[in-house]
Amino acid sequence: NAGVTQTPKFRVLKTGQSMTLLCAQDMNHEYMYWYRQDPGMGLRLIHYSVGEGTTAKGEVPDGYNVSRLKKQNFLLGLESAAPSQTSVYFCASRKQGNTEAFFGQGTRLTVV
Amino acid sequence: AQSVTQLDSQVPVFEEAPVELRCNYSSSVSVYLFWYVQYPNQGLQLLLKYLSGSTLVKGINGFEAEFNKSQTSFHLRKPSVHISDTAEYFCAVKDTGGFKTIFGAGTRLFVKA
Numbered sequence: 001n002a003g004v005t006q007t008p009k010f011r012v013l014k015t016g017q018s019m020t021l022l023c024a025q026d027m028n029h030e031y032m033y034w035y036r037q038d039p040g041m042g043l044r045l046i047h048y049s050v051g052e053g054t055t056a057k058g059e060v061p062d063g064y065n066v067s068r069l070k071k072q073n074f075l076l077g078l079e080s081a082a083p084s085q086t087s088v089y090f091c092a093s094r095k096q097g098n099t100e101a102f103f104g105q106g107t108r109l110t111v112v
Numbered sequence: 113a114q115s116v117t118q119l120d121s122q123v124p125v126f127e128e129a130p131v132e133l134r135c136n137y138s139s140s141v142s143v144y145l146f147w148y149v150q151y152p153n154q155g156l157q158l159l160l161k162y163l164s165g166s167t168l169v170k171g172i173n174g175f176e177a178e179f180n181k182s183q184t185s186f187h188l189r190k191p192s193v194h195i196s197d198t199a200e201y202f203c204a205v206k207d208t209g210g211f212k213t214i215f216g217a218g219t220r221l222f223v224k225a
Contacts, residue, residue, distance in 0.1 A: 031211060033212075040121065043215040048212060090155060099206065100158050101213055103156045
């Protein structure tokens with residue numbers, strides 16, 4: 001039972017490059033979330049999705065885009081990476097009607 | 113808007129001593145409250161949650177938390193910690209009708225031998 005899987009686990013980007021982080025869940029959860037974790041700031045919500053084909057902005061959406069073309073996948077894109085986007089990114093999913101979120105192992109992104 | 117304040121960024125404690133990690137929240141609506149734990153280089157996992165009913169909630173690994181509505185607090189406690197409890201702990205809040213869970217900044221618990 002894989003749960004929530006994030007790829008890649010590590011990545012180094014140069015300023016201005018683009019990339020996509022993939023989150024996949026096999027629990028048939030309706031809701032999916034992308035957070036970033038920075039020292040002293042906890043987890044901040046970037047974007048979230050309440051179902052296939054729908055997305056919404058969280059607390060810190062600028063510089064990121066997302067897509068939810070399939071229920072099991074939630075993609076986070078950086079069109080033009082900046083050093084301020086150096087962070088650890090976590091994906092989470094939650095079943096409608098339940099309160100517990102399940103987290104992936106994280107993606108450590110460094111932008112130089 | 114909801115917010116969560118974890119009053120201590122780091123808590124050092126000796127093994128077998130009791131510990132309390134403090135959490136206060138602000139919200140104008142009814143909420144659910146959570147504590148998550150993050151071990152080094154891992155994702156977050158749920159320790160315990162308060163949804164309704166008894167204000168004292170018991171979780172995994174001997175942790176418990178008490179919901180105090182008048183003080184808008186949800187402090188986490190353990191009567192006797194182990195080295196293996198060394199981790200970062202996050203308090204989180206979600207309004208009962210909403211989609212988003214908001215996290216605090218985290219408290220790093222360091223258990224010393």
